Amino acid sequence: MEQSIISAACALGAGLCMGIGAIGPAIGEGNAVGKALEGMARQPEATGTLRTNMILGCAITESTGIYSLVVALLLLFVKF
Secondary structure, eight states, X not given: XXXXXXXXXXXXXXXXXXXXXHHXXXXXXXHHHHHHHHHHHHOGGGHHHHHHHXXXXXXXXXXXXXXXXXXXXXXXXXXX
């Protein structure tokens, strides 16, 4: 009985971790891409620099989503 409660709590925690952990990067990347496209529309000659910085920023932002995936996998597969 006690082990099943722990397993259920781990599954619930993993789901919440991925759900909440994916919201931040999604909002951040959406804002970054929107502002980069806005800048490209205003200054087409700066497209290369803006694109490079946008991709680098999105990669750094996505790392938080990857960290939450690692935590969720640890919650699911490490036995307590």
